[in-house]
Amino acid sequence: MPRRHLSAVPPPGLAAAEAAPRTREELDEAADREAVRRVLDGDAEAFAPVVRRHGARLVSLCARLTGSQAVGEELAQESLARAYAGLGHFRDDGPVRLWILRIAVNACRDWLKAGARRERPEAQAEVDEPTRAAPGADPQREVAGRLALSALSRAVAALPPAYREAFTLFHVEGLPYQEIRAVTGVRVNALKVRVHRAREQLRRSLGDWLDEDGR
Amino acid sequence: MDPTLQRLLDGALPAEEAEAFLASLDAPARAEAQRLQRLARSARALAAPTPPPGFTEAVMARVRARPAPRPSLWTWLRTPRFSPLGAAAAAGAAALLVVALPLRQAGPPATPAAAAPSAAAPGVVVTRLSLRAPQARRVAVAGDFNGWSPEAAPLARGPGGAWTGELRLPRGRHQYMFVVDGEWVTDPAAPVTLDDGFGHRNAVLDL
Numbered sequence: 001m002p003r004r005h006l007s008a009v010p011p012p013g014l015a016a017a018e019a020a021p022r023t024r025e026e027l028d029e030a031a032d033r034e035a036v037r038r039v040l041d042g043d044a045e046a047f048a049p050v051v052r053r054h055g056a057r058l059v060s061l062c063a064r065l066t067g068s069q070a071v072g073e074e075l076a077q078e079s080l081a082r083a084y085a086g087l088g089h090f091r092d093d094g095p096v097r098l099w100i101l102r103i104a105v106n107a108c109r110d111w112l113k114a115g116a117r118r119e120r121p122e123a124q125a126e127v128d129e130p131t132r133a134a135p136g137a138d139p140q141r142e143v144a145g146r147l148a149l150s151a152l153s154r155a156v157a158a159l160p161p162a163y164r165e166a167f168t169l170f171h172v173e174g175l176p177y178q179e180i181r182a183v184t185g186v187r188v189n190a191l192k193v194r195v196h197r198a199r200e201q202l203r204r205s206l207g208d209w210l211d212e213d214g215r
Numbered sequence: 216m217d218p219t220l221q222r223l224l225d226g227a228l229p230a231e232e233a234e235a236f237l238a239s240l241d242a243p244a245r246a247e248a249q250r251l252q253r254l255a256r257s258a259r260a261l262a263a264p265t266p267p268p269g270f271t272e273a274v275m276a277r278v279r280a281r282p283a284p285r286p287s288l289w290t291w292l293r294t295p296r297f298s299p300l301g302a303a304a305a306a307g308a309a310a311l312l313v314v315a316l317p318l319r320q321a322g323p324p325a326t327p328a329a330a331a332p333s334a335a336a337p338g339v340v341v342t343r344l345s346l347r348a349p350q351a352r353r354v355a356v357a358g359d360f361n362g363w364s365p366e367a368a369p370l371a372r373g374p375g376g377a378w379t380g381e382l383r384l385p386r387g388r389h390q391y392m393f394v395v396d397g398e399w400v401t402d403p404a405a406p407v408t409l410d411d412g413f414g415h416r417n418a419v420l421d422l
Contacts, residue, residue: 012373037325039283039284040284042283044278044279044283045275047275047278048271048275050253051270051271051274051275052266052271055266055270055271055274056263056264056265056266057262057263059263059266059267059270060261060263060289062263063263064261073267073270074285075274076266076270077270077274077277078277080274080277080278081274081277081278081281082362083362083402084278084281084284085282085284086244086284086361086362086364086367088284088285089361089364089366089367089368090366091366091367091369094366095316095393100286101362102362102363102364102365103362103363106362106363107362109411110359113411119317126291147258149257149260149261151262152257152261154252154259156261167258170225171255171258171259172259172261172262173262174259174262177225180396181397185357185365185392185394185398185415186399192221192225195225196216196221199251199254199255199274202254203250203254204250206254209253210253210254211250
């Protein structure tokens with residue numbers, strides 16, 4: 001069976017075929033495609049840069065979707081390993097990063113559906129919050145900010161899974177609706193409704209935390 | 216919800232329009248809109264900038280333990296032909312059949328479905344899937360057997376708009392959906408379906 005050769009043409013949604021990659025996203029996609037080509041030519045180590053490029057986002061996403069940092073790390077590792085093993089199935093019609101995200105989202109869905117999560121989300125929201133204190137920041141405001149972030153993290157973990165998924169992909173990971181549709185298979189209008197309802201539920205859960213200075 | 220507020224919170228409103236919209240609200244409504252904006256902005260800070268220590272090495276250890284990836288079995292399938300019509304009518308399409316045909320170890324295959332691929336390992340079942348979707352441009356099957364990839368297993372278009380393909384699956388229970396021009400469609404002919412918890416129903420194959 002002949003090997004498939006990936007086209008150098010950017011997939012739909014990226015720049016025109018004749019244009020050289022310019023944005024960070026386009027550069028990453030070009031590098032991902034080169035890595036896929038090398039892996040399919042037998043160089044397994046060429047997959048490491050793909051892991052470095054997408055690992056942080058996958059861990060963050062899986063941890064949010066499952067409500068557990070440990071489970072998120074495990075599912076992110078497994079999703080990347082599955083992506084590697086399934087590179088022969090990758091088709092030349094979309095960004096590699098969305099294909100990997102889709103594998104991770106489905107791994108999280110399978111984990112949730114399998115009933116692996118026995119505890120209530122509020123009790124299990126053990127997701128690491130990133131620390132990004134600006135140098136010279138007012139310590140009191142910084143503490144208030146972290147408390148608010150922690151409250152937000154717990155509230156997101158308590159959302160129903162479908163709302164949590166849509167909210168996390170849109171507001172936390174910053175994916176546009178069309179890309180979320182490609183990752184989840186959910187229509188854009190339905191995604192907008194889910195994100196809206198998630199915001200409403202978070203607004204009710206967070207109460208005073210969303211006032212200007214938090215509490 | 217006010218569609219303008221929705222666009223504001225989705226970050227789809229240009230700055231000038233956002234300012235004008237907020238100025239048009241009374242004080243309580245403006246304060247509420249600003250709380251929701253704060254919520255949307257804060258959420259971005261939940262994204263982790265770096266992976267945990269040792270993450271790449273842990274993944275690569277798993278990678279090295281797996282067989283090298285090979286091109287898909289589906290490359291033998293014909294590339295689907297494109298119809299000038301869109302996908303809308305595909306939603307009303309009806310599935311023709313889903314048949315599972317265990318490969319026999321001895322004797323020639325008795326049906327065209329069993330004859331298509333080469334011999335399968337014991338315990339592997341050749342399953343033919345078919346969906347009638349005359350207006351569709353692209354149909355694939357995604358399931359727990361291919362990581363729910365909408366691209367991994369495209370079906371081939373046949374006469375009359377019947378899309379067909381074969382899977383080789385281990386015995387057991389599998390869940391799947393058809394992906395018709397990007398839309399996830401439950402197999403209307405599936406005798407058993409399960410709620411996936413996300414607003415769809417997965418078809419179930421018991422092999």
